[in-house]
Amino acid sequence: MDGKSLAKSVRERLSHRVKGLRAKxxxxxxxxxxxxxxxxxxxxxxGKRRDCAEVGxxxxxxxxxxxxEEDKILKLIEELNGDDGIHGIIVQLPVPPHxxxxxxxxxxxxxxxxxxxxxxxxxxxxxxxYSLERSLLPCTPKGIMYLLDxxxxxxxxxxxxxxxxxxxxxxxxxxxxxxxxxTVVLCHSxxxxxxxxxxxxxxxxxxxxxxxxxxxxEGMVRRGAVVIDVGMNYLNGKLVGDVDFEGVKHxxxxxxxxxxxxxxxxxxxxxxxxxxxxxxxxR
Ligand code: NAP
Numbered sequence: 464m465d466g467k468s469l470a471k472s473v474r475e476r477l478s479h480r481v482k483g484l485r486a487k488x489x490x491x492x493x494x495x496x497x498x499x500x501x502x503x504x505x506x507x508x509x510g511k512r513r514d515c516a517e518v519g520x521x522x523x524x525x526x527x528x529x530x531x532e533e534d535k536i537l538k539l540i541e542e543l544n545g546d547d548g549i550h551g552i553i554v555q556l557p558v559p560p561h562x563x564x565x566x567x568x569x570x571x572x573x574x575x576x577x578x579x580x581x582x583x584x585x586x587x588x589x590x591x592x593y594s595l596e597r598s599l600l601p602c603t604p605k606g607i608m609y610l611l612d613x614x615x616x617x618x619x620x621x622x623x624x625x626x627x628x629x630x631x632x633x634x635x636x637x638x639x640x641x642x643x644x645x646t647v648v649l650c651h652s653x654x655x656x657x658x659x660x661x662x663x664x665x666x667x668x669x670x671x672x673x674x675x676x677x678x679x680x681e682g683m684v685r686r687g688a689v690v691i692d693v694g695m696n697y698l699n700g701k702l703v704g705d706v707d708f709e710g711v712k713h714x715x716x717x718x719x720x721x722x723x724x725x726x727x728x729x730x731x732x733x734x735x736x737x738x739x740x741x742x743x744x745x746r
Contacts, residue, residue: 464610464719470727473735474518480738481519491741492521493551494543496536498558500529508555514730520737529559537570544572550744551577551737574743577736578602580630588638599736604636606728607691614717616689618643624661626650627670632693636668658683669694669705681710690718693725
């Protein structure tokens with residue numbers, strides 16, 4: 464599954480929507496709050512800046528030193544909440560241990576929560592009051608749904624095994640899969656007999672990111688399955704997924720590569736959420 468080209472077409476469509484907004488005097492703007500310390504985050508932030516520039520979204524970065532007091536960040540979030548020129552706010556995760564990420568996220572106005580992590584937006588997802596096209600849903604699960612839809616992967620009645628139970632990936636994806644009438648199993652580090660479970664699955668989603676300790680191998684998937692690789696691991700300086708791609712690709716109906724699969728779709732969905740938030744501000 465080619466996430467790179469699908470993300471490109473999503474960005475092209477978003478560019479048109481951004482032009483429409485700008486014609487009405489709205490400049491879609493994404494504010495990113497970054498607390499220094501995690502060097503890998505800087506790479507993601509620069510990626511976001513480039514993505515925004517490509518579709519015409521304004522990108523504003525607010526940087527704090529790693530020792531910043533929580534109140535300072537909360538105060539800035541309040542200011543951005545009240546600023547009509549800001550449509551999306553994200554806190555780049557992870558944050559240093561003295562900060563409570565949940566507290567920061569909960570302070571964001573849900574209408575500007577373009578990561579889809581505020582309890583208001585999580586609640587909308589779990590109570591069914593959402594739409595894939597118009598709601599602020601977490602970017603990775605949303606991107607995965609777009610990929611599955613693009614390749615016409617049917618979920619109804621099928622067994623989906625997700626190896627991840629985080630708020631960012633596993634839990635929201637489970638709900639999206641359930642709403643497509645899949646039977647969903649969430650696995651994690653305490654799951655017994657994981658290979659037995661993944662071998663039964665029609666769709667396997669792996670989001671572990673612990674290579675070489677964890678690798679999804681050929682023996683862990685059944686022939687004709689669909690494999691979505693969310694994991695990001697650096698092996699000898701090279702970005703790889705959780706899946707042994709070369710070993711698995713011959714056996715399955717579809718597989719997402721790393722890089723070029725879920726990653727670009729996640730990034731495109733952040734842009735989409737920002738455009739949704741900006742369009743809503745017109746109403
Ligand atoms: P996380 O919160 O650390 O979640 C990792 C999950 O893997 C947890 O549920 C953990 O179980 C489980 N796990 C760990 N070791 C395992 C093992 N040996 N066997 C089975 N399950 C195991 O991380 P995350 O934020 O969800 O991200 C997960 C991965 O996806 C990372 O590599 C991250 O970089 C990547 N990611 C990629 C994208 C993208 O756009 N491509 C977006 C988001 C995340 P416990 O819950 O028991 O600890």
